[in-house]
Amino acid sequence: MNKRFPAVLLAAAMTTGLLAGCSDNKTEQASSNPSGAPQGKVTVQFWHSLGGKNGDYINEMIKRFNETHDKIEVVGTFQGSYDETVTKLQQAVAAKTGPDITMLERAYVQMFADAEVLEDMTPYMKKSQLNVDDFPQGLMGHSTFNKKLVSLPFNRSTPILHVNKTMLDEKGLAIPKTWDDLKKVANALVIKENGEFKRYGFSMPYDTWYPIAMISQAKGKFYNDAGTSIGFTNGEGVKTFKFLKELQNTGALYYPPAQDSGNIVNQMFTSGKIGMMYQSTGVIGSLKDNVKFDYVTAYLPMDQVYATPTGGANLALMSASANKDAAWEFINWAMTDPKGGLQFILDSGYLPFTKKMVESPQMKALWEKEPNRKVAYDQLQYAVDTNKHVAWPQDMQEFFKAIQAIMYDNKDIESTLDTFKKETERLLKK
Amino acid sequence: MLAQEKSVETAQAYSIRSAAVIKPFRKSLGFLLKLLMLLMFIFPFLWMISTALQTLEETLTFPPTWIPSVPQWINFVQAMSAGPFATYAKNSIIITLSIIILQSAVMIPAAYAFAKYKFKGNALMFGMVLLAFMIPGQVTFIPVYLMLADAGLIKSLLPQIIPFMSNAFGIFLLRQYFMQIPHELIEAARLDNASELGIMRSIMIPMSMPALATIALFSFVSHWNDYFWPLVMTDSASVRPLTMGIAMLRETEGISNWHIIMAGNVVLVVPILIVYMFASKQIVKAFVHSGIK
Numbered sequence: 252m253n254k255r256f257p258a259v260l261l262a263a264a265m266t267t268g269l270l271a272g273c274s275d276n277k278t279e280q281a282s283s284n285p286s287g288a289p290q291g292k293v294t295v296q297f298w299h300s301l302g303g304k305n306g307d308y309i310n311e312m313i314k315r316f317n318e319t320h321d322k323i324e325v326v327g328t329f330q331g332s333y334d335e336t337v338t339k340l341q342q343a344v345a346a347k348t349g350p351d352i353t354m355l356e357r358a359y360v361q362m363f364a365d366a367e368v369l370e371d372m373t374p375y376m377k378k379s380q381l382n383v384d385d386f387p388q389g390l391m392g393h394s395t396f397n398k399k400l401v402s403l404p405f406n407r408s409t410p411i412l413h414v415n416k417t418m419l420d421e422k423g424l425a426i427p428k429t430w431d432d433l434k435k436v437a438n439a440l441v442i443k444e445n446g447e448f449k450r451y452g453f454s455m456p457y458d459t460w461y462p463i464a465m466i467s468q469a470k471g472k473f474y475n476d477a478g479t480s481i482g483f484t485n486g487e488g489v490k491t492f493k494f495l496k497e498l499q500n501t502g503a504l505y506y507p508p509a510q511d512s513g514n515i516v517n518q519m520f521t522s523g524k525i526g527m528m529y530q531s532t533g534v535i536g537s538l539k540d541n542v543k544f545d546y547v548t549a550y551l552p553m554d555q556v557y558a559t560p561t562g563g564a565n566l567a568l569m570s571a572s573a574n575k576d577a578a579w580e581f582i583n584w585a586m587t588d589p590k591g592g593l594q595f596i597l598d599s600g601y602l603p604f605t606k607k608m609v610e611s612p613q614m615k616a617l618w619e620k621e622p623n624r625k626v627a628y629d630q631l632q633y634a635v636d637t638n639k640h641v642a643w644p645q646d647m648q649e650f651f652k653a654i655q656a657i658m659y660d661n662k663d664i665e666s667t668l669d670t671f672k673k674e675t676e677r678l679l680k681k
Numbered sequence: 682m683l684a685q686e687k688s689v690e691t692a693q694a695y696s697i698r699s700a701a702v703i704k705p706f707r708k709s710l711g712f713l714l715k716l717l718m719l720l721m722f723i724f725p726f727l728w729m730i731s732t733a734l735q736t737l738e739e740t741l742t743f744p745p746t747w748i749p750s751v752p753q754w755i756n757f758v759q760a761m762s763a764g765p766f767a768t769y770a771k772n773s774i775i776i777t778l779s780i781i782i783l784q785s786a787v788m789i790p791a792a793y794a795f796a797k798y799k800f801k802g803n804a805l806m807f808g809m810v811l812l813a814f815m816i817p818g819q820v821t822f823i824p825v826y827l828m829l830a831d832a833g834l835i836k837s838l839l840p841q842i843i844p845f846m847s848n849a850f851g852i853f854l855l856r857q858y859f860m861q862i863p864h865e866l867i868e869a870a871r872l873d874n875a876s877e878l879g880i881m882r883s884i885m886i887p888m889s890m891p892a893l894a895t896i897a898l899f900s901f902v903s904h905w906n907d908y909f910w911p912l913v914m915t916d917s918a919s920v921r922p923l924t925m926g927i928a929m930l931r932e933t934e935g936i937s938n939w940h941i942i943m944a945g946n947v948v949l950v951v952p953i954l955i956v957y958m959f960a961s962k963q964i965v966k967a968f969v970h971s972g973i974k
Contacts, residue, residue, distance in 0.1 A: 296916075303932035303941075307763070329929050331912050339913060342823055346830035348916060408934055517936055522743040533935030541738045541936075563934065600935075 293577040295325045296350035300336045300564065301406065302329060308598040315590045316581060323577045333359070333564060337644075344368050344571065351572035352582060354564045357393040357636075358643055360402045363567065365641050369401035370568040375579040376400070381586060385605050389634030393565060402565035403586060404604040406595075408532045409559045409634060410460050411627050412551050417544035418526040426549045427527075430468070430494060433552045437503035440526040451505035452498070454519060455529035457512035457658075459650050460560055463638055464529070464551055465491040467558035473638040480676045482637065490554075492657050492664045499658070506658045531562060532627040536600040539621065548623040550630050557633040563601060589613070602628055642678045649674040729950070733757070733943040740939045756944040760930060763941070765918055766948075769926040776841045776922055777904045781897050784848040788896070791852050793881055796859035797867060807856070814849030822913050829914070840914040841922070845904065851896040858892040859885055890963060898960040902953055923949050 301309045306329060313327040330336040333356035340363070343349035355363065363369050376382070383391065383400065390404040414426055418440065427433040437452025455461045463473050471487025474480070481488070498504035505525055507515040517534060519525045521542050529551065538546055551559050566585070572578055585591040586605060593608045595601075597617055603609050609628065618625040640646070653671040656662035732740055734752040760766075794800075795807050821844075829840045862885065870880050886893065908924045915921050927945040931937050 298916075300933050302929045303938055305932060305935075306929055326917070328917055329925075330916075331928065332931075332933060335912060339916075342826050342913065343916070345823075346827045346835075348830045348835055350916075514937065514939075518741055518743040521738075521741040524743055531934050533932075537737070537936035541741055 292322060292324050293574050295323060295352065295574055295578045295581055297325050297327045297352045297354075297581070298330045298336060298340070298350040299327055299354040300330060300333045300356070301354070305406070305599045305601075308595055311598070312585070312591060312595045315594070316584055319590070320580070320584075323580060325581050337362075344569075347571060349569050349571055351569055351574050351578040353567055353569060354405065355402060355567050356564045357402075357404075357407070357561065358638070358647075360393045360565055360567065361396055361639060361641050362644065364396035364399065364401045368570050369399075370570045370572070370575060371399035371401060372403065372568055372579070372582075373400045375568075375575075375583070379579070379583045379587075381583065385586075385607065387604070387606065387609075387631055389631040390561060390602070390604055392561065392634070392636040392639065402567040403582065405564060405566045405585070405592065406599065406601045407561055407563035407565075407604055408601060409561050409627060409630060410464055410529050410551060411532050411559075411630060412549045413520060413528050413530055413534070413538065414547050414549055415520065415523065415526045415542075415544050416547045418523065420545070426547070427552045428550075429552050430554045433527075434494075434498060434503065437498060437527065438501055441502040443502060448502045448505075450523070451519075451525045452503035453527035453529070454505040454507060454516045454525045456516050457507055457509045457654070459638075459647055459654065460562060461529045462488075462491055462495075462650075462654060463560050464558060465494070465554070467560065467635055467637055468551065468554040468556060470555040471637075474640050474675075474679070478640055479679055481672050484672070488668050489664050492668070496657065496661075496664065509655070509659075532602060532624075533563075533600065535621075535623050535627065539623065546623070548626045550626065550633070557630075558635050559630055559633055560636050560638070561631075561634050600624065602631065640679060642681065646675050646678045649678070726950075729943050729946055732939055733947045735940045737936075737938055737940055741936070753940065756940050757948070760927075760941045760945040760948065763930055763945075764926050766923070766926055768919060769921055769923045772838060772920060773905060773922040773924075776838055777901055779838075779842045780845045780904050781900055783842070783846045784851060784900060785893070785897070787847045788851045788855055789881055789886065789893075791847070792855035792859050793877075793885055795852065795856045796862075797864070810849050810852050813847075814853060818844075818910055822910070826913060835914070835916060836920065838920050841911055841920075844910075848896065848900060851900065854896055855889060855892055858889045862888050894960050894963040898957065901956055905953060906949075 297313070299306075299309055309327060313325050316325055317323075328350075330339045336354065337356070337359050340349060340353055340355075344366075349368075360369070383394075386394075386404060390407050394400055394402050394404070412427075416426070419426065419436065422439055424436045424439055425432070427436045433453070440450060440452040441448065442450040466473060466483045466487050469483070469487035469490050471485065471491075472482030475482035483491075495504060495506070499506050505516075505519065507519075513530070516525070516528050516530060517538075520528045520530075521538065523544070532548075535548065550557055566582055568575060568578055568582065585595075587607070589611065592604065593611060593613065596603050596608060597613055603614055608614055618628075638647075649671055653667050656667045657664055731747060731749060733756055734754070735746055735749040735756075736751075736753055739746040739749055791810075795803060795810075825844055826835075826840070829835060829843075834840055834843075866884055867880055870884055875883070905922075906924060907922075908928060911922050911925050912928075915925065927942065927949055930942045930945050
């Protein structure tokens with residue numbers, strides 16, 4: 252066997268080269284854009300971040316488009332999580348290997364808009380008679396930068412209050428509408444035996460979303476209007492974290508460990524270890540099928556006002572695209588055709604993102620059947636995104652540090668937020 | 682006298698008896714510790730397999746479900762039909778095998794030269810190899826991507842193979858191993874007119890099988906499981922490996938179908954277990970051989 256080794260090695264190396272060559276050719280044919288292709292089909296590359304079931308739904312949507320358009324072939328490719336897609340997009344823009352259309356997590360849109368790599372879609376919209384007013388205002392917070400409309404909403408979500416109504420009914424409690432209600436209800440749900448919590452009141456994943464929601468409910472803004480510092484210096488931040496800390500100390504709030512926190516709170520909610528949770532609208536579909544109690548959703552409780560940030564992703568047209576007209580046709584179809592975005596929204600449970608979708612009979616029928624989803628859409632009237640700044644992705648890491656210090660290490664709230672303010676001002680100056 | 686003898690006897694008997702007590706105790710303690718270690722290592726695997734056979738509802742309960750009530754073999758079908766898994770598997774196999782073969786072709790002569798040749802700059806060049814071993818992929822991926830994109834290779838499997846053609850850690854490990862092989866053996870072979878390639882083939886390789894098997898195993902596992910590099914180097918499904926396919930099973934938002942993801946992971950891990958079983962046999966065999974030198 253030993254004697255044969257180099258021969259085997261050589262043969263294998265040759266085969267490998269051959270195979271690598273083969274697959275090279277095949278992909279060239281399958282996915283790259285043959286500009287002079289005989290059949291005259293234009294290929295549009297579309298990068299997205301949807302895995303799992305939602306990945307299936309978007310693939311089906313792309314398939315429906317391709318079946319009805321014989322001049323355009325859209326190739327959808329999964330590029331990892333939202334963050335990973337951003338990394339890939341950054342390197343692809345530099346290498347000129349980027350897609351025609353990309354999905355962008357809404358908070359990253361500004362960064363790319365500032366780099367001027369996203370196309371202004373205004374002229375295309377005019378041509379297709381699409382108007383900014385066709386979209387719910389709450390979802391348009393990350394679309395226009397420097398007077399250019401660079402992204403349109405697509406798979407959007409918001410945080411919402413998920414309630415185990417059976418558990419609340421057992422104690423004769425109403426669904427909380429204000430922070431005070433929340434405190435009372437959450438405390439009433441706590442079960443403590445031998446100094447150990449058997450049941451907590453409510454929970455939320457380890458994320459910046461929820462503290463930001465609460466700061467805006469306290470009438471604060473995450474960044475001030477000038478974009479130079481934080482906008483919750485009048486005690487809104489301190490109030491938020493004091494409230495959370497107080498609830499955490501009595502067991503009314505279970506604050507999960509950072510790693511995999513979303514799954515942990517979902518599990519606790521489905522198993523009745525908590526009665527309520529702040530969580531994305533994205534989980535409604537799975538929860539509805541997998542819980543054994545009366546499950547309802549409600550607005551996030553208000554302090555001074557109702558308020559919610561938004562999440563999810565938008566679609567953007569890349570400036571470097573060579574097929575902008577074909578790419579726009581796909582975007583326009585996704586926005587307006589009942590077989591496009593509307594069907595995707597019905598399948599996936601993301602928020603309807605045009606007013607037409609909201610008024611469509613399909614959406615009305617779904618809401619009739621699942622009022623939990625309607626609550627999510629209705630809450631959009633209070634949607635406000637105040638953490639808008641090019642430096643947000645960086646500053647987010649600082650905010651996470653502050654959350655960790657307060658929620659896990661019991662650090663002093665005022666001084667932690669002071670440190671965060673200084674860090675923010677340093678980052679926003681750049 | 683007699684009393685003394687007796688006391689010596691009892692002392693001996695005592696020590697024998699205590700040994701008889703201590704030995705099994707020690708043995709069983711060792712056994713228990715080994716069992717504990719085994720459980721620690723095997724637990725994640727069992728957990729993965731258990732989850733792969735549960736329903737979504739079972740994965741969502743807390744405290745966790747240990748044994749699924751009805752094994753859900755359909756999860757495997759669902760995981761495999763979620764994307765072009767045959768392509769992913771084919772790519773994974775081509776990429777890892779090519780890497781191992783190319784690495785061996787580069788590594789063995791390099792290590793042989795570093796270990797057995799005396800030439801100017803040997804130490805310096807070896808130092809540079811070690812330097813390469815210390816630079817993480819996260820530092821080099823952007824320039825490498827730009828280079829390969831310039832060369833128009835992004836749509837092939839090559840960006841996942843070329844950067845790993847040389848394995849600095851492998852060269853290092855193999856050089857240390859080669860250095861232990863007595864120089865007289867090589868001298869003797871040269872007297873018999875053996876070529877340098879012949880020496881590598883019939884002396885260096887057979888005598889360093891444990892090191893080679895170890896390096897190949899490490900290399901296989903790290904490239905088979907690699908997610909970061911394929912993620913940044915590939916833009917289309919046709920050139921992606923299994924790890925990317927499995928990452929695609931995750932939900933971006935909302936509740937992930939852990940049972941499906943774990944089924945995908947089982948499929949990903951099985952080849953590693955097979956290769957490991959094969960490699961561990963090789964390692965043991967090679968150790969037995971090297972004992973006779």
